[in-house]
Amino acid sequence: MDITSGLAHIDYIAMVILFAVGLYIVLTRQNLLKKILGLNIMETSVFGLIVTSGMVDGGSPPLLGRGLEAPYASPVTHALVLTGIVVALSVTALALVLIVRVKRECGSIELDELLEPEE
Amino acid sequence: MRRVLALAVVLVLAALMMAGVNQLPPPGQADQPVHRHVAADYVAGGAQAGGAGNLVTSVLLHYRALDTYGEVVVIFAALLGVLLVRSTGGPPTRPPSRLVPVSPVVDQVVRLMTPFIALFALFMIVEGHVLPGGGFQGGVVLGALMILLSLILGPERLRGLLPIGAVTWVRAAAPLVFLLCALAGLGLAGWWFALPDPGWLREFVLVALELAIGFGAAAALTGFFLSLAVDGHH
Numbered sequence: 001m002d003i004t005s006g007l008a009h010i011d012y013i014a015m016v017i018l019f020a021v022g023l024y025i026v027l028t029r030q031n032l033l034k035k036i037l038g039l040n041i042m043e044t045s046v047f048g049l050i051v052t053s054g055m056v057d058g059g060s061p062p063l064l065g066r067g068l069e070a071p072y073a074s075p076v077t078h079a080l081v082l083t084g085i086v087v088a089l090s091v092t093a094l095a096l097v098l099i100v101r102v103k104r105e106c107g108s109i110e111l112d113e114l115l116e117p118e119e
Numbered sequence: 120m121r122r123v124l125a126l127a128v129v130l131v132l133a134a135l136m137m138a139g140v141n142q143l144p145p146p147g148q149a150d151q152p153v154h155r156h157v158a159a160d161y162v163a164g165g166a167q168a169g170g171a172g173n174l175v176t177s178v179l180l181h182y183r184a185l186d187t188y189g190e191v192v193v194i195f196a197a198l199l200g201v202l203l204v205r206s207t208g209g210p211p212t213r214p215p216s217r218l219v220p221v222s223p224v225v226d227q228v229v230r231l232m233t234p235f236i237a238l239f240a241l242f243m244i245v246e247g248h249v250l251p252g253g254g255f256q257g258g259v260v261l262g263a264l265m266i267l268l269s270l271i272l273g274p275e276r277l278r279g280l281l282p283i284g285a286v287t288w289v290r291a292a293a294p295l296v297f298l299l300c301a302l303a304g305l306g307l308a309g310w311w312f313a314l315p316d317p318g319w320l321r322e323f324v325l326v327a328l329e330l331a332i333g334f335g336a337a338a339a340l341t342g343f344f345l346s347l348a349v350d351g352h353h
Binding site for chain 1: 122125129140147149153158161162166186193201204249255347
């Protein structure tokens with residue numbers, strides 16, 4: 001692999017790094033809120049990867065009848081990511097409210113404290 | 120120890136994914152698979168078949184309308200879950216926190232900007248099939264406006280804006296209108312979410328769907344925020 005082919009994928013590689021950062025946060029942090037933040041970072045990296053794959057260098061947004069010239073960016077990836085963002089938002093909201101509930105019931109949102117057996 | 124293990128797992132996975140993405144066609148070129156198969160068809164025929172110059176809206180509300188239906192059901196289910204978790208359960212652990220007094224500058228600016236933000240949100244929703252924007256985007260702007268207003272006026276005044284019964288219907292608007300349009304398509308043209316033929320009727324259906332998505336998303340966002348921000352029951 002020569003250097004130019006490596007640089008051609010630099011957008012994808014950046015998203016892989018972002019995904020790794022998010023996964024590391026999810027795996028190592030004990031705070032439930034931070035786990036959700038890590039999950040959101042992972043989601044963002046996936047959205048970035050998909051949207052990047054649909055881009056065209058020097059292309060137009062996929063709007064017809066506005067005097068924009070082909071090539072257009074792929075509308076499919078945009079629609080996919082729009083759906084993904086909405087689902088990610090729903091997951092985050094539900095997780096946050098469950099964390100509020102855990103805090104209220106158990107008094108903590110640190111996973112290691114929650115998992116300790118009560119005496 | 121645990122961190123070292125996690126780091127090792129993450130690094131191995133990242134290396135695998137790096138090797139994977141390096142085999143993908145590089146982004147940014149128009150002759151790739153992602154631009155060739157369905158995407159090319161959508162660009163060629165999307166404006167005609169979907170009745171929308173904005174091809175993203177065309178994909179969302181025509182080609183993949185069933186997926187978008189699932190999406191609005193997901194956000195509605197999440198809203199139901201949030202409201203359910205917040206409305207059941209023990210007493211609040213602390214008395215409801217008092218609102219911090221808002222700076223008069225912030226208060227005046229938000230009041231001044233409110234009609235313009237609302238107009239912009241509405242514009243994004245109803246013009247979402249021909250211009251950048253759409254139901255979800257406009258709905259998020261509208262929801263952000265509602266959250267701003269609840270910070271300025273307080274959640275109680277915000278709740279007074281709409282009667283309780285109407286709030287329920289607005290929250291359920293998106294799944295209900297989608298179901299109606301799906302059945303209308305089934306009845307008129309013979310398949311789910313078929314768009315009716317005359318151009319004006321097609322546009323009417325699209326705008327109705329966008330409006331339902333927009334107000335549904337705004338109601339969901341506001342519901343999420345109020346459920347999380349206001350301690351105790353409501």
